[in-house]
Amino acid sequence: MTAPLLTVDNFTFSYDEAEKPVLHNLSFTVEQGEALLLLGPSGSGKSSLALCLNGLYPAAVDGSSTGEISLAGKKLDAYLPGEASRRIGVVFQDPDAQFCMLTVEDELAFGLENLNVPREEMADRMEWALGLVDLQNYRTSPIASLSGGMKQKLALACVLAMKPDLIILDEPTAMLDPVTTKELAETIKALHAELGFSLLVIEHKLDHWISFMDRCLIFTETGEVMFDGIPEDGFSFYLDELKEQGVWLPKPLVFSEQLNMAGKLPLTEDELLAAMNWQAFEKAGQLLQKERREYSGTILETRKLSFLRGAKPILKQVNVRLPKGALTAIVGPNGAGKSTLSYTLAGLETPDNGEVLYEKEPLAHLSGAAMSEKIGYVFQNPEHQFITDSVYEEIAFSLRMQKKKEADIEQIVGEILAACRLQGLAHQHPFSLSQGQKRRLSVATMLVDEQSLFILDEPTYGQDQKAAAELMKMVEKRLAAGFSAVMITHDMELVAAFADQVIVLVEGEVLFAGVPHDLFSDRSGLLEKAQLERPLAYSIREKWRLRGESLAASQA
Amino acid sequence: MRLHKLNPSIKALTVILLVFLLSFVFDPVTPLLYWLFIVVVTFSLGKVETRKWLLIFVPFLVVALGYVWTTAVFSNPPAGTELVTYWTIGPVEITNYGLSTGLALGLRVLCFAGLSLLFILTTDPVKFILSLVQQCKLPPKLAYGLLAGYRFLPLLTEEVKIIRHAHKVRGANRETGLKGKLFALKRYAIPLLASAIRKAERAAIAMESKGFTGGRSRTYYHQIHIQKQDWLFFGLMIGLFFLCVFVSMQLGTFRGYGDI
Numbered sequence: 001m002t003a004p005l006l007t008v009d010n011f012t013f014s015y016d017e018a019e020k021p022v023l024h025n026l027s028f029t030v031e032q033g034e035a036l037l038l039l040g041p042s043g044s045g046k047s048s049l050a051l052c053l054n055g056l057y058p059a060a061v062d063g064s065s066t067g068e069i070s071l072a073g074k075k076l077d078a079y080l081p082g083e084a085s086r087r088i089g090v091v092f093q094d095p096d097a098q099f100c101m102l103t104v105e106d107e108l109a110f111g112l113e114n115l116n117v118p119r120e121e122m123a124d125r126m127e128w129a130l131g132l133v134d135l136q137n138y139r140t141s142p143i144a145s146l147s148g149g150m151k152q153k154l155a156l157a158c159v160l161a162m163k164p165d166l167i168i169l170d171e172p173t174a175m176l177d178p179v180t181t182k183e184l185a186e187t188i189k190a191l192h193a194e195l196g197f198s199l200l201v202i203e204h205k206l207d208h209w210i211s212f213m214d215r216c217l218i219f220t221e222t223g224e225v226m227f228d229g230i231p232e233d234g235f236s237f238y239l240d241e242l243k244e245q246g247v248w249l250p251k252p253l254v255f256s257e258q259l260n261m262a263g264k265l266p267l268t269e270d271e272l273l274a275a276m277n278w279q280a281f282e283k284a285g286q287l288l289q290k291e292r293r294e295y296s297g298t299i300l301e302t303r304k305l306s307f308l309r310g311a312k313p314i315l316k317q318v319n320v321r322l323p324k325g326a327l328t329a330i331v332g333p334n335g336a337g338k339s340t341l342s343y344t345l346a347g348l349e350t351p352d353n354g355e356v357l358y359e360k361e362p363l364a365h366l367s368g369a370a371m372s373e374k375i376g377y378v379f380q381n382p383e384h385q386f387i388t389d390s391v392y393e394e395i396a397f398s399l400r401m402q403k404k405k406e407a408d409i410e411q412i413v414g415e416i417l418a419a420c421r422l423q424g425l426a427h428q429h430p431f432s433l434s435q436g437q438k439r440r441l442s443v444a445t446m447l448v449d450e451q452s453l454f455i456l457d458e459p460t461y462g463q464d465q466k467a468a469a470e471l472m473k474m475v476e477k478r479l480a481a482g483f484s485a486v487m488i489t490h491d492m493e494l495v496a497a498f499a500d501q502v503i504v505l506v507e508g509e510v511l512f513a514g515v516p517h518d519l520f521s522d523r524s525g526l527l528e529k530a531q532l533e534r535p536l537a538y539s540i541r542e543k544w545r546l547r548g549e550s551l552a553a554s555q556a
Numbered sequence: 557m558r559l560h561k562l563n564p565s566i567k568a569l570t571v572i573l574l575v576f577l578l579s580f581v582f583d584p585v586t587p588l589l590y591w592l593f594i595v596v597v598t599f600s601l602g603k604v605e606t607r608k609w610l611l612i613f614v615p616f617l618v619v620a621l622g623y624v625w626t627t628a629v630f631s632n633p634p635a636g637t638e639l640v641t642y643w644t645i646g647p648v649e650i651t652n653y654g655l656s657t658g659l660a661l662g663l664r665v666l667c668f669a670g671l672s673l674l675f676i677l678t679t680d681p682v683k684f685i686l687s688l689v690q691q692c693k694l695p696p697k698l699a700y701g702l703l704a705g706y707r708f709l710p711l712l713t714e715e716v717k718i719i720r721h722a723h724k725v726r727g728a729n730r731e732t733g734l735k736g737k738l739f740a741l742k743r744y745a746i747p748l749l750a751s752a753i754r755k756a757e758r759a760a761i762a763m764e765s766k767g768f769t770g771g772r773s774r775t776y777y778h779q780i781h782i783q784k785q786d787w788l789f790f791g792l793m794i795g796l797f798f799l800c801v802f803v804s805m806q807l808g809t810f811r812g813y814g815d816i
Binding site for chain 2: 051054056060081082083085086088089090092094096097098099100101102105106109110111112113114115116117118119122143144155158159162343346348368369372373375376377379381383384385386387397398401431445
């Protein structure tokens, strides 16, 4: 057996010598061609590890480390500056912040230039790398014109062009929608099999990756490895710990738990299907019968809403109705006009044609102040909404606007802080909070206003399972109190679990408006057209049905 | 010879040198003639949209007129200058000296604007920076940093729009007046800076992870050379300048640095 490609031996890393180490006594190896999954709560140092492995840390951050990392039998310190980075490629999460050039070919060239590849060879290597990720037709396109998924494929092509031995994927799909995520994961799966590089995957949502991971490492919150072995064992032995840490578990696993299925834990949809029997299937069918919230009346509706950007129509004659006391989901592919529609519903954008009626009264007749008292909006990036210097002031802001008494403000803020589990952070700067805390604060600032309608843009985006569940609990509480909500999301599981109504928007037109159950049971190709993924429960039902049909056909 | 195809560094050098030379000219005829040449060169050798050119040029025209007016009105001729008064408007006297100095200054501004436009509208910023690295030995660390920053500009404008919406929803845009506006600006700045710094950090890490060390040892996909035509352009522009000086001398209108 040959020596492992990468050996990490007793490695400890800290950003500051005085602080607690981010990574603690790590020891593991990566074999040539192996695919390794890194699992752990956010903040457990997985991303720091990625940068330590390719030699950027500790030097880039003046951190300190002990222990050793060797690549291909040679210590990392013994490589020249930049040399280790050339053998280990990384794809990062932010599609907008990993390029430094303007066009696709220049970006590819950048990496090759760093490698001192002769100019004559570059064109061939670029063609080859672009071909691998199916971007050959975009060689001279500006990067800004690519979609998020294409940008991530380009990032992958840039790394592939450098022919690394190991590719590290640092949450490459965190900012992508489920359909694009699936596509990227499948591309990587195929390339991994074809080219034989080693792979180290750091991901939150595992569904598309788990099927080709050879091994997994589970990290604790303090940056130690608590498990190193095959994924199946990891999930069976450490299920409770993983849940406690807020790690997103593979959907089939969660599903099998809901059904109380015995035996081996299924990690992929196929495994789940194989393990299911008639009883389990019956039970799964019952899960689809979700209890419905009661609601009546209409809070907001649009009449023939049209919106143009330049000459390009973004919304075409949109008629939607938002029921009072219910959660309406707006779904559809990127660029379908979801954000524009939500901005128009909130009165932030003025439609070119048509109108928005709030309780039968045109929204345009309301003053800006009246509008922000009635409609709230929680933006995708919580930071965008912060306007003061402390958590306390952030929540008190609109109360002060309403000229409430200081004593009242103090009481209300205290209650909200407790409700959002932000006690003790009242005097922190909003920007210094963790991702989950920021999100809760941004929702808290909306709760305090008690607007009768609030709009959420990708509420669970970039959050761990625990934080997402907490947030949805807050939303449900609001709904139970008679408030209405709209959420824009790509997450169909979220829609299936929480929404009362779903609106499908494609190219500025409403293709469907109704209960989620009807949408996900549709067989007319609507889901494909809107690039939506069936939630697991529905997808299982579909596959079961198809299997039943083919079985019946073979017996006939 | 096409302006777009010229070596950006030589083009920049030419423009800088001409700006320097023009600062020593104090009569209106030389810059007027030269300005005409600049316009002819811009439109005959470069593919420049007239509308775009005018859009940027017009503000400079306003500035230039301002120069002419203020200098003409508040001119301070040295003692012993023969003055001819053209107009008298109340206490204001417009003299030959004032008007000619004003025109000279105004036309100089137009020449500077014309030269800058010739450069900006015919130069690809990426090629310019690459040329600075390859010809002028600009450190790659700085150059590629600049390029990465240049990429972020459109992203930032998009972000400002979202922040404005986000603040409006919270009712934070209700203050009016200068103080309120300034306050709003401060509120936009913090989230914008936070995200810009984060993006910059991420981009830097991504660049380094692709083996970028900032060192000079690298190959170039776009090799930018200096060719004969670049020096030809350089010679042409400098030659035209001295031609204008010569014509103005012949006309007896030339006034240079020493003639004040």
